Amino acid sequence: MSSLVAYDNSDSEDDSSDQQEKRLSPAQTAPFEQNQSPNAPMLPDPPTSAMDQMVSGYHGDTLSNYHPQSQSLSQSDWRSFSRRQEKVVMDCTSPSMTHWNIPSVQTPPCIQKSFSLVSNSTKRLQNVPSDVRPYISKRRRLSTSVETEQKDDPSEPDHGSQSREAPILSNVPSKLAPYLGQKPRAAKIPRRLLMSLGGHKGPVNTVQWSPVPQFSHLLLSASMDKTFKVWDGAASGRCLRVYTCHSGAVRDACWTPCGQQLLTASFDNTAAITDVETGQQTVKLNNEFKVMCVALHPSNPSVVLCGGYSSAVKAWDSRSCKVMKVYKAGVQQTLDILFLRGGEDFITSSDCVSRDSADRTLIAWDYQTTAVLSNQIYNERYTCPSLALHPLEDTFVAQTNGNYMALFSTQRPYRMNKRRRFEGHKVEGYAVQCEFSLDGALLVSGSSTGSAYFYDFHNARLLHTLQAHSQPCLCVSQHPVLPATAATCDWAGEIKIWH
Template sequence: MNTSPVVPFLSLYYFQTGCHHVDMSSLVAYEDSESEDDCLDQPEEGTSASIQAGSCEQNRGVGLCSSSEIVLSPHSFTADPDSSVLDCHRTRSSSVLHPGSQPQSWFDRDGTARDAAAPLSLPATQGHVSPPQTLPNVPQCSGDGLNPAKRNHTVRPGVRPYVPKRQRLASSVGTVDLKYPAERVPGNGTGESQILSDVSATVKPYLAHKPGASGIPRRLLMSLAGHQGPVNAVRWCPVPHLSHLLLSASMDKTFKVWDGAESGRCLRVYTCHSGAVRDARWTSCGRQLLSGSFDNTAVITDVETGQQLVKLDNQFKVMRVVPHPSSPEVFLCGGHGSAVKAWDSRSCKVVKVYKAGIQQTLDILFLRGGVDFITSSDCVSRDSADRTLIAWDYQTTAKVSNQIYQERFTCPSLALHPLEESFVAQTNGDYMAVFSSQQPYRMNKRRRYEGHKVEGYAVQCEFSPDGTILASGSSTGSAHFYDYHNARIRHTLHAHSRPCLCVSQHPVLPATAATCDWAGEIKVWH
């Protein structure tokens, strides 16, 4: 092998041209680039290294580097980041060699001029001398010489600094699915709302005290406009410190969350459905929403991000979605079908089917403990209201009773008393009937709540938190408040000009209620 002095010079020539023509785009982060931590193996300190320039094509007509190697001996190399002479970021004007030109001088970091033809003079390793040897190649991931992770680069103007892939992936977690956009909160610089982090100043004074007797709302506090279709239901968040949040479900294919205690702003719009949203409810934790639509789906949505978590196809128009009181991951769906389905949101599968042989389920009500539940249907027989109200055993899917209500009226909604063992059914006979919530579920024929009109609308009814007041909407647009024990009307609010479909009483604030109507208007009363 020819060992003339020209060989080290040629190797040094290719090394210099390769280093000084390093593309500075390695400092720019691309979306598909890999992290330095993933592709760089750092050589241990004190070991020798061999740098192989393998077919690196230059852009300035220098030529190809064909497997030329620089051999460094251990006694002439120390991995010192402060004094390394293998730095590729030196003055370009003094380091570029062209074929056929004479070697030029180049400069170290301290400004010392060196001749290009002079051999490399590196600090010696203390106390150890060994023959020269060729070391494994160092992966050239960033193109800035040895040990690039230890160098501090000066970022030029207009060049975006490199961001490791792990950091980019970590920062992208929790973003909102753009397929289901959510309304941004005005005034928030980040564009993300903090719906669940704030406690309303109106609700906060009542959290430390035990709720007192419920009052009757008498004056209008605020009017919420924004829905383009009839609002089927309004519901306050059941979590006390989040009870200022008001949920509304509309026939305009959306459901919304409002600040119903102070500002009246719409905090977020959820567009997860392609059909009218017939029902929407809060989960027990207050962080998710359960909705059912005429597009045959039931959806679980994250309140904060508006992201769709679970979407289930029922193969019928969904009119009611009700979570199990003791197993929040299980919920029932009923609607324009002959059966009621129980879904498990963890496996996204139907776990139970309750076949009633009816055409439509109007409402579903779990009794205390979740052992039994009641369904209301539009099935009315000729002689009696057989199968109008059906009691089911949740575990066995067996019918407990189908002879609960004997009058020939359908029942569009049901409500369970919060303290006593009873429930009420809204009927199309323009009255509410009371039933025992224990077998055999007998109706109290001596107590009826009359004075409002239903006339075929899905008018809902609801108890106050202490169970003393029973509220109901009316097809006339009024909201009626009854004394539960004597069935007398305590107050009537002339709330809307169109049919009032729902009256929801606040779980914490006394004498506060929300109403909605067929025209898409929502009002909060105090």
Template sequence: MSSLVAYEDSESEDESIDQVEEGTSASVQTGSYEQNQEVVLYNNSKVTPSPQSFTLDPDRTVLEYHGNISDRSISSLHLNSQQQNCSIRTTQDKHFGDPAAPVSLPRTQGKTSSLQTLPHIPQRFGDGLNPAKRHCTVLPGVRPYIPKRQRLATSVETVGPKNPAEQVPGNKTRESQILSDVSETVKLYLAHKPEAAGIPRRLLMSLAGHEGPVNTVQWCPVPHLSHLLLSASMDKTFKVWDGAESGRCLRVYTCHSGAVRDACWTPCGRHLLTGSFDNTAVITDVETGQQIVKLDNQFKVMCAVLHPSNPDVFLCGGYSSVVKAWDSRSCKMVKVYKSAIQQTLDILFLRGGVDFIISSDCVSRDSADRTLIAWDYQTTAKVSNQIYHERYTCPSLALHPLEESFVAQTNGNYIAVFSSQQPYRMNKRRRYEGHKVEGYAVQCEFSQDGTILASGSATGSAHFYDYHNARMLQTLHAHSQPCLCVSQHPVLPATAATCDWAGEIKMAIKSSRMSLLNRTIIHSRRD
């Protein structure tokens, strides 16, 4: 029978708890209990536990044993619940307060405990342990937290393997070699005297990739980079292609949130100027694709042209009664040209950049006195608005490379010729007919020597005229949709690129030139 504890002296609660703790620790260290064994708890008084024995189970923690022993001791001593909680907390802090020391059972009186090292005991956050070293159980479907610094390091390391096809030796991407690669076909003609412009008679290849109408195509003006072809589309993108040999798209530029209406190369061939329906004009680096300058015109941009003497200045026109001149170095508007028109269709600088011509949609009932307007660039004054007197709008303009003249594509299904010197008279005895415009923005362009004038057509054909006698030399059936632009190559003879309303680009070439191109490609592959 167990004896009761007699409280002879009035001890404090803390002292009694310490004594209970010592007795409990001693009982755990012995490892086993006998039936007649007595435990001293208070003031040399003895308490005999219930007649049962047990052995430490390695699968159970010390806290569980402590709880069982405390319950039996408390039940025999009739302690209140507050003393029980204090006893358990004090026991835990005493045995497991030091996280650095290994938790083990000491040797006692010649007997070795059956459990030398305790299993892992979960700790509360803030008990002095490092949270990163805690044992965490990840539930299925739950993603563990990854520090931001580690996420950034991982993302930087995995950028390269995502696009292995675009990588080249030397840690340079394929885009960085757009301006360093030179076409072997172009090299053959750079070493010789430029030949007379020829007429393409056969289609070489088709370049598909745009998802909307292609408004314009233009070859790079730099001779050794003239294999690069620029295209601008209504699908909000503009691209650079290898148009001389492979026909591969070298880079896609997505700088605009609206349709790209016009695009052109800078004279150095390293930058691109584009105008879009998102009201912006952007200068983009060809290799990196980064925006160098982005300017808001506050109207939809229909045309954007560079000043011939100062490429840092360019003009923008569109759905507005004004034409704005911007300086790309300061990103400021330097001049404004305002007239009583609703829309500017095209802008053409005359030789030297002193004057420029704009084409508008303003047509009166009896005459089109404001269809073509000449402006003085410096003074922003109108030079003349009595240039074209017929009631047709002119969607595009082109300057002759050698002579003092320019042409205007008209919705009267012909091309008119004008003098580029004041008073800008029209040549009524010469016009280029045979193609259709029908309201499309069909463009026209001269060859490098000025002998051939090319034009697209609403019927999908590309037309080539003799400039001096206005005779049609060739009609190339290139597209099933309206052909909007025909661009003749500046170096390769009898080579042209065309684009249509369906988003397709095609390369046209002369038969003899095509055989030479095939031989060049074969030799380059063998090397």
């Protein structure tokens, strides 16, 4: 009487249905058409069967609305009917339909052909090569986009994206918290490797800890790979932010006094101030020359000095992005800029070297009048790639390519102390930086041999040599809060934390 019919997208069933269609005569199909013959299988009374509801389509069209002898349909009717039959096939082959007791119904030929077309199109889609993208209907594309939005719903957080977007200026690591309320301890020399950070693809020119005590676990690095990064250098060692604001190598970088912005100098002829959290450039200063060094005015952080491949040093107002002052000298390149205490004077280091002396290698400037105060500070025939100011005393040091650090007075006429110099390391043309500890007791320097050198400032005695890298060590930065903690970087792009 009635049998369970399972619809499958298979060739065997399509062939059997075609053979059954050939055996049917008009006399046999007429009772189905009128649903009045006692020999024809009867459909249940309303409510109609599930099969009838599925085949009914969008507007309640039953199978009897299509005459079996009408083998051709109009183009619009055929398209709408094909869409309906595709839904019928998908519903009939779903697992939820396997337990329904559906009476066997003789399907009209036009319906059988539509089933066969849908089945063949499904098989063709399965055999499509991987490099050919099949057509996807608009309805299915919309449903896919809705599913994607639901997966990306912020109510179901993704731990990976959460770590990338987490604020970096809000949480104080537990390792740093015990030292925040205490007085700064005496500087000590680090002895062992704490962690190694290898995220840069080019030489790292400088590393610097954040000057704000509660954010001093953040470590800034600037590299020749056109990026500068902020790391968690005290706890996890993770890279918290990568900044790609420059199109050229980043030659110099430093924190602003508030610890929420970064000042960078690049070979793309610009200096920029970037927000630490968002990574957006708030200020961009176009100097029209490759910028090698930048410095912030100590009492007015909105003033930025930029020097580089030019005979002039420019002073910018970062609020209006306009040049305030220009300091001109007969040099080809400015290597470093150092503001003296109070910000009334500053020192520039240049590459101007004559045969017998380094005339104009170090130049003292009056910030207000742009006048040269002295250009006879250092009279030896070595250039000075970096300068460092003592945090307590009226002195500063200059790293020289003579493989020693020279000591100078910050008071006019800025005389050099010839009885005290810090030597034993090699520079050999690299831009090796030097730095004082927070209490001024230690003076540290990198070297072209990859070692970090720790000197006693008061007697110029070498205290310890730390073999940090196999490539030239360009910078050593001591932590302002954690005792005996320092960061080093090298020419190969590696950063290491020592304790």
